[in-house]
Amino acid sequence: MSAPLITRLAAICASGLLLGAYANGYYALGFVALVPWLTVLARGGSWRAAICDGALMSMAYTLAALAWLGAAMAAYTDISRFAALLLMCLLAPLWQPQFWLYALSVALTRGRAVYVSVWIGIALWIVSEWLLPKALGDTLAYGLAPALWLRQGADIAGSAGLTALLLVVNAALALAWIRRKQGRRAALAPLLIALLLPAGMAAYGAWRLHSLEAYFAEPAPSIRVGMVQTSMVDYEQRRKQQGSYAVVREVLDRHFALSQAAIEQHGAEALLWSETVYPTPYGYPRSKEGAAFDYELKSFVQAAGVPLLFGSYDVDDKGEYNAAVLLEPQRELTARYRKTRLFPFTERVPSLLDYPWLRRLLPWAGTWQPGDGARVLPLRTRDGRELNVVPLICLDDVDPMLAIEGARLGAQAIVGLSNDSWFSQYPQGMELHLAVARFRSIETRLPQLRVTTNGYTAFIDPTGEVLARTQMGDQAVLAGMVPIRAPPASLVTRWGTWLGPAALVSLLMLALQLARNHLRQRRNTPKGAAEMGVATNAITTSATTTSASLLSQRMRLGITLLKASAALGLIYLWLAMLLRDGWRVYSTQQIYVYFGLVLLPLLLSWLALRWQRVRVEFIGSAATEDDRDVLRIFRDKQSHQHDVRKIAWLRAWRLPCEGVEIAFNSSAQTSLNLSLDGKNALQLLQRLGESKGVAANASQLTACMSRIGARSAFFDHAAIKFGLFPLLMALPAFRLHQVISFGGTFGEYLTFGAVAYLQGLAIWWASWSLGLMLWAAFLRLISEVLLAILTALRPELAGIWRGEFELIARLLFYLAVPIWFAIRVLG
Numbered sequence: 001m002s003a004p005l006i007t008r009l010a011a012i013c014a015s016g017l018l019l020g021a022y023a024n025g026y027y028a029l030g031f032v033a034l035v036p037w038l039t040v041l042a043r044g045g046s047w048r049a050a051i052c053d054g055a056l057m058s059m060a061y062t063l064a065a066l067a068w069l070g071a072a073m074a075a076y077t078d079i080s081r082f083a084a085l086l087l088m089c090l091l092a093p094l095w096q097p098q099f100w101l102y103a104l105s106v107a108l109t110r111g112r113a114v115y116v117s118v119w120i121g122i123a124l125w126i127v128s129e130w131l132l133p134k135a136l137g138d139t140l141a142y143g144l145a146p147a148l149w150l151r152q153g154a155d156i157a158g159s160a161g162l163t164a165l166l167l168v169v170n171a172a173l174a175l176a177w178i179r180r181k182q183g184r185r186a187a188l189a190p191l192l193i194a195l196l197l198p199a200g201m202a203a204y205g206a207w208r209l210h211s212l213e214a215y216f217a218e219p220a221p222s223i224r225v226g227m228v229q230t231s232m233v234d235y236e237q238r239r240k241q242q243g244s245y246a247v248v249r250e251v252l253d254r255h256f257a258l259s260q261a262a263i264e265q266h267g268a269e270a271l272l273w274s275e276t277v278y279p280t281p282y283g284y285p286r287s288k289e290g291a292a293f294d295y296e297l298k299s300f301v302q303a304a305g306v307p308l309l310f311g312s313y314d315v316d317d318k319g320e321y322n323a324a325v326l327l328e329p330q331r332e333l334t335a336r337y338r339k340t341r342l343f344p345f346t347e348r349v350p351s352l353l354d355y356p357w358l359r360r361l362l363p364w365a366g367t368w369q370p371g372d373g374a375r376v377l378p379l380r381t382r383d384g385r386e387l388n389v390v391p392l393i394c395l396d397d398v399d400p401m402l403a404i405e406g407a408r409l410g411a412q413a414i415v416g417l418s419n420d421s422w423f424s425q426y427p428q429g430m431e432l433h434l435a436v437a438r439f440r441s442i443e444t445r446l447p448q449l450r451v452t453t454n455g456y457t458a459f460i461d462p463t464g465e466v467l468a469r470t471q472m473g474d475q476a477v478l479a480g481m482v483p484i485r486a487p488p489a490s491l492v493t494r495w496g497t498w499l500g501p502a503a504l505v506s507l508l509m510l511a512l513q514l515a516r517n518h519l520r521q522r523r524n525t526p527k528g529a530a531e532m533g534v535a536t537n538a539i540t541t542s543a544t545t546t547s548a549s550l551l552s553q554r555m556r557l558g559i560t561l562l563k564a565s566a567a568l569g570l571i572y573l574w575l576a577m578l579l580r581d582g583w584r585v586y587s588t589q590q591i592y593v594y595f596g597l598v599l600l601p602l603l604l605s606w607l608a609l610r611w612q613r614v615r616v617e618f619i620g621s622a623a624t625e626d627d628r629d630v631l632r633i634f635r636d637k638q639s640h641q642h643d644v645r646k647i648a649w650l651r652a653w654r655l656p657c658e659g660v661e662i663a664f665n666s667s668a669q670t671s672l673n674l675s676l677d678g679k680n681a682l683q684l685l686q687r688l689g690e691s692k693g694v695a696a697n698a699s700q701l702t703a704c705m706s707r708i709g710a711r712s713a714f715f716d717h718a719a720i721k722f723g724l725f726p727l728l729m730a731l732p733a734f735r736l737h738q739v740i741s742f743g744g745t746f747g748e749y750l751t752f753g754a755v756a757y758l759q760g761l762a763i764w765w766a767s768w769s770l771g772l773m774l775w776a777a778f779l780r781l782i783s784e785v786l787l788a789i790l791t792a793l794r795p796e797l798a799g800i801w802r803g804e805f806e807l808i809a810r811l812l813f814y815l816a817v818p819i820w821f822a823i824r825v826l827g
Helices: 005-023 025-032 035-041 047-077 081-095 098-108 114-131 140-144 150-182 186-214 236-242 246-268 288-304 356-361 396-399 400-408 427-444 493-494 499-524 535-544 553-581 588-611 681-690 696-708 718-742 746-751 756-791 795-826
Strands: 222-230 268-270 306-318 319-327 337-338 377-380 388-394 413-418 446-454 458-460 466-469 477-484 545-550 613-619 630-635 638-643 649-653 659-663 673-676
Touching: 005 025, 005 035, 025 140, 035 047, 035 098, 035 150, 047 081, 047 098, 047 388, 047 499, 098 114, 098 337, 114 150, 140 150, 140 427, 140 649, 150 186, 150 427, 150 493, 150 499, 186 466, 186 477, 186 795, 222 246, 222 446, 246 268, 246 477, 288 319, 306 388, 306 413, 319 377, 319 396, 337 377, 337 545, 356 413, 377 588, 388 396, 396 413, 396 427, 400 427, 413 427, 413 493, 427 446, 427 458, 427 466, 446 499, 446 535, 446 588, 458 477, 466 477, 493 553, 493 718, 545 553, 545 588, 545 681, 553 756, 588 613, 613 681, 659 681, 718 746, 718 756, 718 795, 746 756
Parallel strands: 222 268, 268 306, 388 413, 413 446
Antiparallel strands: 222 477, 306 319, 319 337, 377 388, 446 458, 458 466, 545 613, 545 673, 613 630, 630 638, 649 659, 659 673
16 A cells, blocks of 8 residues: 655655765665655556656756756846746756656566566666756766765776666665564575675775776886966856957967966966857857967977967867867867866757747847867977877766777876856855766776866875865966876776676567567466456466476486586586686686586486476365365376375475475385475475475475575576576676777678687687586575575574575675676776
8 A cells, every 4th residue: 555645745854864965975774765755656556546656756866956047047048036946946847857767667566576577667667767867967976976996896897887886785785674663584694785885895896996096106208297277257247348359468478478477486287278269160250359369379388398278179070169279389280188078068969859939939049059079189398298188078077988999099187167157146056067077087997187267176196085176266387297097997998888788688678578478378278268258367366386396206306417417517616626627727628628517418308307397276066066185287288186084194305306296105115206496486396385185395395495485586597597697797798809800890700701700709708607517506505504504593584584595695696796796907
């Protein structure tokens, strides 16, 4: 039953206020800010109510964390502040859709496994922010900018990875709060997740900082760069009062004076000016005065003998661009970069909406054209030292891929040019923009020189630390040394913003799995049931159907031997690695052993189980004519019926897999060996164990039931664990191998053909599959030993412990391996 309206509104307000405090520097609140809202969402309700709650949450977040933007837009567009805030609230569900998408996923997945529901919600959140980038690029992760250790995790999966971390912790704490009435043990697992994940990320951050300190301690040549902040922001007002010539004259004079001071007093060897500081297209004069200004600017650079990178405009046949221009004293050529990310409805109107009536409504909207992506420009000194920089103009730094592309092109530093003058009365906007810029340095491990018109001009190091910065409104010069060296390896630099696509793929896989389950359910539904007027509710409550494998004693023994062979093959490979080969797959002999002694026996045992496939149905007495429980075995078109009252005993067995032996007399001459693996296997086993007249071995049956109940149909599926997941891990490793060995992703294919390319990919997949199977076997061994000890001490808690151990093992399998691989790549 859904929560009352007043409770839902109170939870939304509480989460909104916590998010507002989190956005203003109280970063620890980010781990609990969404708990009130998520707790209310979990109490149920229709999908329409969930969308409504999500839309209200997006409005609450907008008002609490981004109200300053409405005030700034009101000042920029000359409309009332109330109208601007109202418009922002009305549009919040469109530009903050992640809240209602998450809420909708909770409503639609209610009744499914908790971790599946949570992951779907988080994946929708991440995918929405990846496919529908916001104007300011805001995401939850940016609130972690003050957290030194935690923010270092951005070089693994970008800011999206830290957003996912915050969402997981909030969801785990909400689940722990909901389960508190079930006892402390029920809330233990989500609490452990909420504590261990941030601790693990902090530990990674500490390790990463230590490795970076060693890297940056190595000596390297450097360039001293000076950044000029003049705090001249009211260009339009000055034009109206003084005229265009006087404004440009004043701008240049003030910049010339501060630049000369940077050279003479601070020893600057390169100069940076802010975005659009030269308010006319350089190199395309529109008057004699404009040509004179261009000549004066060029002459200053030649006389000073230092390169100058400044914000201006560029022009071609398509239109005008917001651009960065590089002038060098010894070169006549002018290098330029054109801004790629334009602010919507101010710098540019999207072409699909660019109509005269809209421009009449938005008279401030510009007509600038977007650039064509990142470009690296060289800052050269007189003695030949050269610092390659990737310019990012204002909103460019909200797009991680621009900085990543620059790093891939050989950039050694980021230069951010921005005009944040419209934030002059709203420092929250400048703080957010600075936080966004800091994450670009963390992701690429590039130092950053951020020069603004009126604040905050700053030096940012590759850990995201602001080493020095000006204050808002200062007229100042900021100068410092920038080392000339390649950045250390970063997973984000290599893979890009990979978490968004990965989340989308996972959603598609889950959708395919749900469709498959739906088709299977329809296939198993008796034809014409609805037309015949069958009471489906009665069938659901009185009958349990599952799939299983009916094995003879010889067949069971054969499958046991096949699985024992696979286990011995894994032991052989493990011992060979321990005593001889080391912990790596380096030869095809290991792969041959893996296929011959491990995968082949497992495949044969799986085929044998599939060959003996049957459908098992337990029909309760309410659905039988003679008031007795019945067990039916269906194979092909034949069926056999057994009276449950005649069962003498049940005996659970573990080898070759989870199953049960059902004896119909005390001598066990007539018995059934069922390997249970269907969706309702646990329910069937429970009903058999609870049936009247059954003398069950309680401890064996409980252990078997706990193993079946803890199994995940998706994450524990062999094809997922040892087929698809190893392939996902092998693909980036194979790509790195191709780039290093053959110069490109398809280098081996272009050189030696498709057969050699696919063989190489197969070897990489097999190597990862072998390594992951050894890792899974090790986790299984450790968990079974610990479970045996704990069960001997407290047998009544075997089921709870089994579920928690299985969850931990899945986390270590699916999360620890990618993290280990990321550390190897970064190392």
